[in-house]
Amino acid sequence: MRRKKAKQRASGPAVTTVVVMRLYIANNAPNSRRAVANLEAICKEHLEDNFKLEIIDVLETPLRALADGILVTPSLTKVSPAPAARIVGNLSDKSSVLHALGIEESAE
């Protein structure tokens, strides 16, 4: 019972918390382009303006991506709020992305 309450409370301020993300892409590779489009749609629908997204082209700054621990593209990392999360793929599976980012689906 208490957990449910807490959750309900959390969903309220979640809208105000800024989600910081980095998306690593490989220029205009098909999967990378798709990932950008998919992420933009998710953000528009669920986060409104409460997000900060940095798109990094691995082809341009490969050593930075290497230092960040990126392996494959496209890769999305959630920097904050904790816990950090990493998602690989073109983000076509929306529910798994939302789950990883810690966003409740509005339909529920």
Next chain:
Amino acid sequence: MKATNRAATQPLPKVATGIPGFDELSHGGLPRNRATLLEGGPGSGKTVFALQSLVNAARRRQEPGIFVAFEESSGQITANAASFDWGLPTLGRNKLFFLDAHLSPDVVHSGEFDLTGMLAMLKAKKEEIGAKWIVFDGIDVLLTLLQNPIAEMREIYRIRDWLADNEVNAAIITAKIDGDSSEIVNYGFLQFMADCVIRFERRLEHGVALHRLQITKYRGSDFVAGEFPVSFGPSGMEVDAPEPAEIQQVASSERVSSGIERLDTMLGGGLFRGSSTLITGVPGTSKTTLAGKFVEAACRRGERTLFVSFDEGAGRIARNLTSVGIHLKAHVGSGLLRMYSGRTETIGAEDQLVKLKALIREQRPRCMVIDPISAIAKSGGIAAARAVANRFIYLAKDEKITVMVTAINEGDQPETEATDLQISSIADTWIHLSYLIRSGERNRALTIIKSRGTWHSNQVRELVLSNAGPVLADVYTAGGEVLMGTLRWEKEGEEKAKTIQRRADFEHKRAELQVAEAETRARIRALEQDLNRQRAELAVYSSENEARIVSSSDREIELRRIRSADPSGRAATGIAPSRAKRRASVGSGNSGRKNKKEAHDAP
């Protein structure tokens, strides 16, 4: 047209891996600037091969490398490699760069991804450190994450294109493949993409792991086909490449003592230097004693010697040999003799060979014993053990080591050895020891079954052990049976008694004959004396008789003179009757009667 012609005439450029044996097998190493696929089940040695090649390149040729680890973390790999003397932690990251490409289980998958980014990063890193080698370890892990055969194919192409664009000395891709089955759908395509495919295998034979390597494909190059044993020593992986087909060993005519004088005689002067001798026999037939004697003799000649025994401690062997007059401890102390005792329970035959090679390198022996070589067949497969035994003997021959190996054969027929390690055909000399059980005794018999290039005795000898050492004794055959032990002793006694008897008989006979001769001589002398006496007697008698005749005629003449008788008339009548009377007395009856008639008629 031009290109193909050139390819056919020019040898394919290759880069050496520095892995002992492999570069010989592949006639130079991996194809330069091409992809090589290492495939095999888990724990078959793919990663070791790849990493060892990288370390060798970095250390020996100052060629940096990149190792992309899809399956294990770089920490795990470094830890696994710590058992080898590569000094991996001391290699700088600019010499060997590890990329942890191990996808954490926490990573969420959402849709398709590709390797474009990773390859871009690798390109950057390669340019940064000037890498010449690259390894993709466990690419199957990555490809299965793609969950899509089309995506798999696409990414394999991507890697191929990357390799084409980014010149490296060698690219090694490893993939976990068990037998012919793989989780990678496009496994066939992966094979096609690679110019060289090396298959690794690890299989269990009788509870012991055996490692094998096989080059299954090498585009544009010839290679030694077939499966080759792989062993792991302190310096890493070693492939036991086949020795050159042609045997180029110098045959020595120098003889080396076997330690037993009589055995040397049986072998026509001893064993040849650098030859191999096989001693077979059931347990307890003193194989170790013979080997020990050989070792002792070698040490006495001042030759470095190696005594390898299995499943029995060196100290115990030395002690046991002391009881038969073979003293090895002093030679161990002086360093002339190295005794090594190995376990066979859990170590495969190939690892034993690696160990033996290391021992030979350390001790540099001129003579060597393995007792028993059949122990290497105890754990692991018989086929492997056979190959190892053969290779060991060839190795010893190459090193010009005079080697004596023992082999236990169950059963008493030497022919059963053939089912065991099959080294009897490559050994130069084969001595067989057996038991003969007769009259409640077990005696040891020694036979030389073969000895190449030399005369050898075909006689069975009895091996007699005493605290003065092993000696060989003649055996007797009586009624088609071989006599040994007590029977031999008895026979020997009998022979001795017979000789004595014969001598006594002879002496006796001679004495007898001498006596007889003396007797005869004595008789001759006595007879001669008789003869002389008789001769003398005869002479006396004859002279007496003559005298008497002379005197009687004289008397008659005298008498006649005295009577003054008519010499003619009286003489006629006077003499006639006396003559007739005398005739009658000496003549026969008839003549007597006739005489009487005459006498009657006369008047």
